[in-house]
Amino acid sequence: MIEKPEIKSMNLTELTEFVVGLGEKPFRAKQIYQWMHQKLVESIDEMTNLSIGFRETLKQECVYTVLKQADAQTSALDGTKKYLFLLEDGNVVESVLMRYKYGNSVCISSQAGCRMGCKFCASAIGGLKRNLLPSEMLEQVYRIQKETGERVSNVVVMGTGEPLDNYDNLLRFLTLISDERGLNIGQRNLTVSTCGIAPNIHKLAEEKLQITLALSLHASSQAKRKELMPIAAEYDIYEVIGACQSYFEQTGRRITFEYSLAAGVNDTQEDANDLAELISGMNCHVNLIPMNPVRERDYTATDQASANAFRQKLEQKGITVTVRRELGRDIDAACGQLRRRHLGNEG
Numbered sequence: 001m002i003e004k005p006e007i008k009s010m011n012l013t014e015l016t017e018f019v020v021g022l023g024e025k026p027f028r029a030k031q032i033y034q035w036m037h038q039k040l041v042e043s044i045d046e047m048t049n050l051s052i053g054f055r056e057t058l059k060q061e062c063v064y065t066v067l068k069q070a071d072a073q074t075s076a077l078d079g080t081k082k083y084l085f086l087l088e089d090g091n092v093v094e095s096v097l098m099r100y101k102y103g104n105s106v107c108i109s110s111q112a113g114c115r116m117g118c119k120f121c122a123s124a125i126g127g128l129k130r131n132l133l134p135s136e137m138l139e140q141v142y143r144i145q146k147e148t149g150e151r152v153s154n155v156v157v158m159g160t161g162e163p164l165d166n167y168d169n170l171l172r173f174l175t176l177i178s179d180e181r182g183l184n185i186g187q188r189n190l191t192v193s194t195c196g197i198a199p200n201i202h203k204l205a206e207e208k209l210q211i212t213l214a215l216s217l218h219a220s221s222q223a224k225r226k227e228l229m230p231i232a233a234e235y236d237i238y239e240v241i242g243a244c245q246s247y248f249e250q251t252g253r254r255i256t257f258e259y260s261l262a263a264g265v266n267d268t269q270e271d272a273n274d275l276a277e278l279i280s281g282m283n284c285h286v287n288l289i290p291m292n293p294v295r296e297r298d299y300t301a302t303d304q305a306s307a308n309a310f311r312q313k314l315e316q317k318g319i320t321v322t323v324r325r326e327l328g329r330d331i332d333a334a335c336g337q338l339r340r341r342h343l344g345n346e347g
């Protein structure tokens with residue numbers, strides 16, 4: 001079966017070629033691009049400056065990807081909203097809208113499921129279903145912006161999936177979402193979080209983008225990290241830290257290290273000391289996250305006192321620390337939990 005071209009993942013050059021191939025004038029591509037990426041329409045029928053005949057041709061000749069909302073939960077505490085979106089093939093992915101003083105931030109998924117196998121993460125449980133298309137990543141942002149009627153100012157690729165395991169589609173997504181002819185979200189307002197696929201961190205650095213790279217570190221020694229994150233067996237902690245250092249050198253962008261504190265696992269004063277040593281001298285900051293207990297996993301969050309002590313130790317050593325505000329604590333906010341619950345319902 002020959003698959004039809006999927007236009008929402010195309011850049012303007014490709015879309016122009018496609019449109020010209022259908023016997024239309026090149027400027028039609030600009031119009032379609034604007035309908036897709038600025039006006040965020042849900043169907044080709046809504047592209048009202050195209051003739052009805054051409055709209056019919058388009059419906060015949062291409063795929064127009066739109067995500068359907070399958071479920072949503074809103075936090076009564078802070079308005080954080082979690083969305084479950086249905087993909088064309090029946091897979092589901094989740095996205096989260098967080099409202100901050102500086103604007104609305106959307107956390108998107110990059111894959112349906114994940115094959116990285118981190119021991120504390122709900123998304124790892126069912127394994128990888130498939131990579132998301134660039135359009136399916138865009139659509140998570142588009143549907144949320146359309147539904148709220150509020151501009152999305154920041155996007156973090158921190159939902160289900162490992163973005164650097166879906167490299168080409170991720171890159172296309174980043175280019176399209178920051179395109180001034182689209183939503184035009186500045187690259188500095190985009191963050192990609194990775195478990196640490198070192199060669200792809202180097203590759204990303206070469207792209208010379210202005211996006212923020214976040215590394216999920218979660219441990220300060222190779223031995224501990226390997227226990228929590230199987231990927232560390234392939235690219236060890238020093239190799240990954242080295243890749244982050246070179247990302248900074250090539251892009252000038254400060255690295256974020258994510259560190260989820262799990263009681264009795266990685267939260268002692270010694271852990272904090274080792275962490276400070278590991279990243280000392282780097283232009284970075286550490287984002288401490290309370291481990292979010294997942295039903296199928298047996299990790300629990302560090303208590304407040306130990307978390308504060310951990311933070312203080314890092315600060316004493318001259319490391320900048322932020323503590324992730326816990327948004328949406330009353331909804332299934334940990335990575336992949338809404339999706340898990342949904343899949344669980346299906347048996």
Ligand code: SAH
Pocket residue numbers: 118120121122157158159160161162163193194195196214215216217258260289290291292293294334335
């Ligand atoms: N695959 C990417 C992005 C997805 S996860 C990555 O590994 O970075 C986004 C962040 O949440 C990662 O830092 C991940 O390690 C962390 N995380 C996953 N499950 C968690 C949980 N139960 N509690 C706290 N943090 C978790």
